[in-house]
Amino acid sequence: MVENRKYVIIGVFCLVALTYLARLFYLQVLDDTYSLGASKNSIKRIIETPYRGQIYDRNSKLIVYNTPVYDLYVTPKQVQIPDTAAFCRMMDITPSDFDSIMGLAKNYSSVKPSLFLRQLSKEDFARIQDALVDYRGFEPIISSMRTYPAHTMANALGYVSEISKKQLDNQDLPYYRQGDYVGHNGLEEQYEEQLRGKRGVKFMMQNVHGVNKGSWKNGAYDTLAVAGQNLITGIDVEVQQYADSLMQNKIGAVLAIEPSTGEILVSVSAPTYDPNLLSSRFFSKNYRALIKNPYKPLINRPIMASYRPGSTFKLIQALIAQQQGSLLPSTVYGHAGSPMRCHCHGGNDLRGAVQNSCNPYFYYVFRKFLYFNGERNTFKASAIGLRQWHDMAEKFGMGSRLGVDLPSELKGNLPTPEYYDKAYRGALRWKFSNVYSLSIGEGELLISPLKLVNLAATIANRGWYITPHYIKGFGKAGVALPDEYRQRHETGIDYKYYLPVIDGMRGAVAQGTVTPLANIAGIDLCGKTGTSQNAKFGHKFDHSIFVGFAPMNDPKIAVAVFVENAGWGGKAAASVAALVAERYLKRKTEAKKLEAQVLASNYMPSLSQLLIPPKPAPVRKDTTQKVAKPVPVKPLMTSTKPTSITAIGTVGN
Structure with missing residues (x-):
C-alpha cells in the first residue's frame, strides 16, 4: 500500500x-x-524613400528631375563644437536657429541622430565637407531635391514640400509619416501616387543606446525602393517658354490645346515665379514672400481665375441659335432699337456680325432665342428660353468643371432661371430686359481661360472636344492614359452651323476686330476678340481677351489669351495668341514687329492701383417692375468682379 x-x-x-x-x-x-x-528592441526598421518620377514635355525634354542633395543629421551626445559662432557662420544659420534645432534634437534623443539641416546642395556640402571633421556628431545623408531646369510652368507643376499635419490626419490609408515630402498643387499633387514610387524597408541591428551595428540577417528581409513613374506631358516647353516671355509685365493667362487630342501645349499664368524657389531648404522664406506678393503669383489663373467672357461668348450664341432655328447665316440685324452701343455699322449678317463683333446683332439673336418658344407671357417665355439657352451652352463645358487633371479647378457661372428667381425674390419677376447683358458675355457669366480654350478647340473640331489634360502618358507617351482623356464630348450642334461662324472668325483676324499685324502670313488664324468689363477700375482698364485656332481648315492648335487691364481684345490678347500659334506651327518667329510690340508692352497695374477698392457696378433703373434690386453677385476674384444682374453690357470687341 x-x-x-x-x-x-x-x-x-x-x-x-x-x-x-x-x-x-x-x-x-x-x-x-x-x-x-x-x-x-534590437532591430531598427528604416524606411527608404524612392526617387520621385521625372516629368517630361511632349518632345522628351526634361521639365522636372531629381538633384542629389545632403541632409545633415546630428547626434547630440557626440557633438563637440569648439567655436559655435564659427560653426553657425559656416552653416549660414543664426545662433538662435542653432539653439532651437539642438534643443529639438535633444528632446528627441541624445543618442539617436535627428535632422539638423535639410537639402544642402552639392556646392554647399562641398564647402563644409572638409570642415565637418572638426565637428563631431554630424553625419551627412544623401537625399534628393526637385529641380526645374526650364524655370517655367510653376503654377501647373506645383511643388514638393513636407506633409502637413492635416494631410497626415486625413489619410485614408496610413502611408506617410511626419517629415515625409509630398506633392502640393499642380501635377505634383494630381499624380502623387504615381510619382512617389514605392518605399523600401531596411532592417538594421542596434544596441541599447540606439547605435547601428550593421544589417540584420545580411539583409534577407530588406526590400528595395522602387522609383516613381516618369510623367510625360503634352506641354511643348519651347513654346511654353516663349509664351512666358510674351507675358512679362502682364497679368493674365495663356492656354493652348491640340484640338484633336485635348492635350495642353502651353499653360502660362502671369505673373509667375521660378519653381526652384519652392524646392530648397529656404522653402518657408520664399513661400511667405510669394504669399505676400500683391500680384498673387501663386494663383494658377488658367484654371482658378474667373472672368466675364465678353464678346467671345457670341460664338456660343451664334451656334446654339442656329441649332434652335431662330437664326440663319443670312439673317441681318441693324442697330435700331438696341440699347447696346457698337463700334461697327449695322446691317451685318452672321458672318459679318462675328467678324465685326456687333453688339446689337447678338442682342437681337439672344432676344429671339429666349422668345422663340412661342409662349405669350413674356415672363414665362424668358424662363423657358433661358433654360434652353443654359442647357445648350452647358454642353460646351460652361458652368461646370471640365475635369482637367489639376486640383482646384473652378466651375465658373452659367446662370439658370432659378438663379434669377432667387435674385429677384420669386419666379416670373424677371424677363429679357433684366438679363440681356448675357447676350454679349457680360452680366453674371463667369468662365476660366481653360473653358475658353476648350471652346476654341470645340469649334476647331466642328462640334466636339476631349477634356483638356496635361498628361500624355507614363513612362512613354500614351501609356496608362486615363479613359476620360480619350472620350469625345459632343455639343449637339450640327457640323454645318460651325462653318459660317468659322468664316466670321477668319474674317475677324483678316479684316475685322484684330490688329492687322496679328494676321500673320502662313498660319491662317481664326479668332474672336473680347473685352471683359473690369469693375475694379470702373471699366477704365478692361481685360483683353482672344480665342482662336489655326490653321483654319486643318487645326493644329487652339489658343486663348487673357491680359488683364489691357483694354481692347484685338490688340494685346490677339497679338500674344498669334505669336504663340506662329511659334508652334512654324517653330520660329517671323512677325518680328509684332513681337517687339508685345515684348515692350506693360499692363501691370501699380501697387497703389491694386489697393483701390472696387467701384460699385452701374445699375440700370427698371421701371417695368417694382421689385427689390438684387445684390451684386459675389466675385470669384476681386480683379474680375461681376456687375449686378441689371447691369448693361456695353463692351463689345
Missing part, C-alpha cells in the same frame, strides 16, 4: 516536471513571441 503511494507521488512529480519541460520547450523553441519582442 505504501509502495503504491510512493509511485503515485513520483508519477505526479514526473508529470509536473514533464509539463514544465514541455512548456519550456514551447516557449524557447516553438513560440517566437518573446524572440520577436526582443528583436523589436
Whole structure:
C-alpha cells in the first residue's frame, strides 16, 4: 500500500516536471513571441524613400528631375563644437536657429541622430565637407531635391514640400509619416501616387543606446525602393517658354490645346515665379514672400481665375441659335432699337456680325432665342428660353468643371432661371430686359481661360472636344492614359452651323476686330476678340481677351489669351495668341514687329492701383417692375468682379 503511494507521488512529480519541460520547450523553441519582442528592441526598421518620377514635355525634354542633395543629421551626445559662432557662420544659420534645432534634437534623443539641416546642395556640402571633421556628431545623408531646369510652368507643376499635419490626419490609408515630402498643387499633387514610387524597408541591428551595428540577417528581409513613374506631358516647353516671355509685365493667362487630342501645349499664368524657389531648404522664406506678393503669383489663373467672357461668348450664341432655328447665316440685324452701343455699322449678317463683333446683332439673336418658344407671357417665355439657352451652352463645358487633371479647378457661372428667381425674390419677376447683358458675355457669366480654350478647340473640331489634360502618358507617351482623356464630348450642334461662324472668325483676324499685324502670313488664324468689363477700375482698364485656332481648315492648335487691364481684345490678347500659334506651327518667329510690340508692352497695374477698392457696378433703373434690386453677385476674384444682374453690357470687341 505504501509502495503504491510512493509511485503515485513520483508519477505526479514526473508529470509536473514533464509539463514544465514541455512548456519550456514551447516557449524557447516553438513560440517566437518573446524572440520577436526582443528583436523589436534590437532591430531598427528604416524606411527608404524612392526617387520621385521625372516629368517630361511632349518632345522628351526634361521639365522636372531629381538633384542629389545632403541632409545633415546630428547626434547630440557626440557633438563637440569648439567655436559655435564659427560653426553657425559656416552653416549660414543664426545662433538662435542653432539653439532651437539642438534643443529639438535633444528632446528627441541624445543618442539617436535627428535632422539638423535639410537639402544642402552639392556646392554647399562641398564647402563644409572638409570642415565637418572638426565637428563631431554630424553625419551627412544623401537625399534628393526637385529641380526645374526650364524655370517655367510653376503654377501647373506645383511643388514638393513636407506633409502637413492635416494631410497626415486625413489619410485614408496610413502611408506617410511626419517629415515625409509630398506633392502640393499642380501635377505634383494630381499624380502623387504615381510619382512617389514605392518605399523600401531596411532592417538594421542596434544596441541599447540606439547605435547601428550593421544589417540584420545580411539583409534577407530588406526590400528595395522602387522609383516613381516618369510623367510625360503634352506641354511643348519651347513654346511654353516663349509664351512666358510674351507675358512679362502682364497679368493674365495663356492656354493652348491640340484640338484633336485635348492635350495642353502651353499653360502660362502671369505673373509667375521660378519653381526652384519652392524646392530648397529656404522653402518657408520664399513661400511667405510669394504669399505676400500683391500680384498673387501663386494663383494658377488658367484654371482658378474667373472672368466675364465678353464678346467671345457670341460664338456660343451664334451656334446654339442656329441649332434652335431662330437664326440663319443670312439673317441681318441693324442697330435700331438696341440699347447696346457698337463700334461697327449695322446691317451685318452672321458672318459679318462675328467678324465685326456687333453688339446689337447678338442682342437681337439672344432676344429671339429666349422668345422663340412661342409662349405669350413674356415672363414665362424668358424662363423657358433661358433654360434652353443654359442647357445648350452647358454642353460646351460652361458652368461646370471640365475635369482637367489639376486640383482646384473652378466651375465658373452659367446662370439658370432659378438663379434669377432667387435674385429677384420669386419666379416670373424677371424677363429679357433684366438679363440681356448675357447676350454679349457680360452680366453674371463667369468662365476660366481653360473653358475658353476648350471652346476654341470645340469649334476647331466642328462640334466636339476631349477634356483638356496635361498628361500624355507614363513612362512613354500614351501609356496608362486615363479613359476620360480619350472620350469625345459632343455639343449637339450640327457640323454645318460651325462653318459660317468659322468664316466670321477668319474674317475677324483678316479684316475685322484684330490688329492687322496679328494676321500673320502662313498660319491662317481664326479668332474672336473680347473685352471683359473690369469693375475694379470702373471699366477704365478692361481685360483683353482672344480665342482662336489655326490653321483654319486643318487645326493644329487652339489658343486663348487673357491680359488683364489691357483694354481692347484685338490688340494685346490677339497679338500674344498669334505669336504663340506662329511659334508652334512654324517653330520660329517671323512677325518680328509684332513681337517687339508685345515684348515692350506693360499692363501691370501699380501697387497703389491694386489697393483701390472696387467701384460699385452701374445699375440700370427698371421701371417695368417694382421689385427689390438684387445684390451684386459675389466675385470669384476681386480683379474680375461681376456687375449686378441689371447691369448693361456695353463692351463689345
